[in-house]
Amino acid sequence: MNPPPPDPAPPDLAADMAAILAHALADRAAGQGALPDLLGLEGADLARLAARFWRGPPLPDLDRPLAPPPPDQAAIALMIQWRGGSVSAESGWLAQILARRAMEGGHLWEDLGLPELCSKVGDGAIRRL
Template sequence: MIGVASQHNSVAPVRLAPQLVVIDDCDEVSPAAAIYRVLTGRDAANARIDDDRDFDRHVLASILAVALTERGAVTERSGVAADDLVVLLGRWFPHIAKLFIPSIAGEPLDDDEAGMVRDLLLANRSSDGDIGRWLAAMVARRAMEPNHLWEDLGLRDRSELSRLLTRHFGPLALSNTGNMRWKRFFYRKLCEDDGIVMCSTPVCTHCGDFSRCFGDESGESRMADRRRTAALQAS
């Protein structure tokens, strides 16, 4: 059992078992926020993101925290294969890896749509090493969820998603000159690559769907939710 201090200095015990993450009577912090704190040792609101490595660690912790609070295997919810998750945890969160690794099993679902988004991201990688490959899989998988992409990645706002994409998938991010919503932009690029015209008009401002592509993306971070959930099935 791991004691996780809340904002009011109470302790929310988090138990990590092979198939269950349990947060006992945690009124002050969301399940995802509690797991983020276990991974990083701090609240998401106080995340260190000044340098690139700290930012990458924050992003990985945010995605994993959200994935671990949802029903289904963490491999399926995060989009990352079991072998890669073991390496990721050992490299970025070594202090806690041995508690999480026993719960890792299975492989991501073979989803054609997520695969197309992943391949689009991989074709536009701008960083070296495994992290770009992992993030391509993670972003693609989380893009299949219904909310704003930054929310389903567990990030704090859209600007963090833009920074992630600019850092690791620079050519793609820089081509979003109109600041289109990221999920809509991904699909527009996929359609363009296949020679399909997705838009009903040649000028965005004349389109009836303008607000769907460029509308407000405000919302509440998954790290900020207050929930009285006693048990969260992680796989």
């Protein structure tokens, strides 16, 4: 007997995850690295994430090994997972992605490619701290 399919993702979460994947693909196209390293996820996890949230072309680099994360990145992921209290696959994926993208130099929402937050900055809704 096959397990039931996962519940559909809330529309905002699905849109945000698709934006994160699209941004990482753009970074990859710009020569910034392989997709697993850009998102901090093993290829198998990326494949599962894509099956749930991605409606674009097949993701590249799923067979590429993930480089071990630096200690700061691993600590951030652990803190996010611990504080979040959830053990779902989605929360684990998001913790790893947030931790990895937090290692970039810009604002986290920019490094994630979240368009709604990007548009709000122009309106002054988000201020630089």
